[in-house]
Amino acid sequence: MSEELDLTELSLEELYEQMGDDLYDGYKDEVVEGVEEALGRGKTPYEVLTQGLVAGMEIVGVDFRDGILFVPEVLTAANAMKAGMAILRPLLAETGAPSTGKLVIGTVKGDIHDIGKNLVAMMMEGAGFEVINIGINQDADSFMEAINEHKPDFVGMSALLTTTMPYMKVIIDRLKEEGIRKEIIVLVGGAPLNEAFAESIEADAYCRDAAVAVETAKKLLAIRRGEAV
Numbered sequence: 001m002s003e004e005l006d007l008t009e010l011s012l013e014e015l016y017e018q019m020g021d022d023l024y025d026g027y028k029d030e031v032v033e034g035v036e037e038a039l040g041r042g043k044t045p046y047e048v049l050t051q052g053l054v055a056g057m058e059i060v061g062v063d064f065r066d067g068i069l070f071v072p073e074v075l076t077a078a079n080a081m082k083a084g085m086a087i088l089r090p091l092l093a094e095t096g097a098p099s100t101g102k103l104v105i106g107t108v109k110g111d112i113h114d115i116g117k118n119l120v121a122m123m124m125e126g127a128g129f130e131v132i133n134i135g136i137n138q139d140a141d142s143f144m145e146a147i148n149e150h151k152p153d154f155v156g157m158s159a160l161l162t163t164t165m166p167y168m169k170v171i172i173d174r175l176k177e178e179g180i181r182k183e184i185i186v187l188v189g190g191a192p193l194n195e196a197f198a199e200s201i202e203a204d205a206y207c208r209d210a211a212v213a214v215e216t217a218k219k220l221l222a223i224r225r226g227e228a229v
């Protein structure tokens with residue numbers, strides 16, 4: 001019979017490691033307990049986020065990219081992450097944690113597929129980005145409204161249908177018309193897309209999957225901010 005783990009007996013390093021393991025396994029309640037234990041020890045919400053949750057989620061991202069984990073496992077891990085984030089988000093807002101970057105993401109007009117888009121949103125959030133997920137079937141007006149309101153570093157667009165992917169260009173053209181194209185990094189993704197399509201519509205990058213989206217966003221933001229990559 002397995003004995004229940006007493007989090008209070010773990011060193012801080014062991015506690016963060018345990019949180020990473022629980023996240024990987026998608027144990028929502030245990031992740032919440034870990035977050036509460038670390039906060040109870042006086043750790044800042046930012047430290048708990050980066051060292052407990054984001055570090056764990058990075059391993060999930062890498063294993064997903066490498067084909068060790070699959071969509072259902074990643075969604076379960078992302079849900080556990082969400083439960084931990086629900087505790088940390090209001091505290092982070094109070095304490096003003098440094099922002100990794102802000103993303104407005106949505107599925108384009110005519111398209112209601114959202115599993116992949118939500119996975120990207122959760123993984124980006126897991127990597128410390130602030131994410132505004134505007135949902136499915138979003139036209140250029142809705143994207144512009146969210147962009148004007150939130151002033152993101154990135155706009156992410158998802159399309160799963162060959163008939164809806166051209167609409168991404170409509171949104172990019174709109175960014176140009178409004179004179180803000182150069183201020184925003186445009187990331188696109190979805191099963192029917194590829195690099196060549198992204199290039200043809202003048203997006204900044206095509207992201208094959210959620211892990212690539214996180215890596216690409218970090219890289220492009222670092223370049224934009226003039227940091228070494």
Ligand code: B1M
Binds near residue numbers: 112
């Ligand atoms: Co739809 N559907 N579907 N469907 N569906 C596909 C896409 C299809 C390929 C199935 C097929 O025929 N083999 C086909 C498209 C064919 C084509 O256009 N060439 C298709 C069709 C035809 C349709 C309908 C038209 C069917 C009908 O009604 N006749 C209809 C369209 C409705 C509409 O959108 N207007 C429809 C409806 C549906 C459901 C509602 C039943 C359901 C969606 C449920 C939901 O999303 N809530 C559904 C599903 C589930 C699928 C399949 C089976 C799976 C899609 C999925 O969730 N994949 C799909 C077949 C397939 O892809 N194998 C299919 C898992 C997900 C994790 O992967 O979405 O690729 P994906 O996301 C990845 C990457 O692409 C990338 O990262 C994600 C995570 O790694 N990524 C991004 C995605 N978005 C990104 C955004 C980024 C970055 C990366 O921004 C930064």
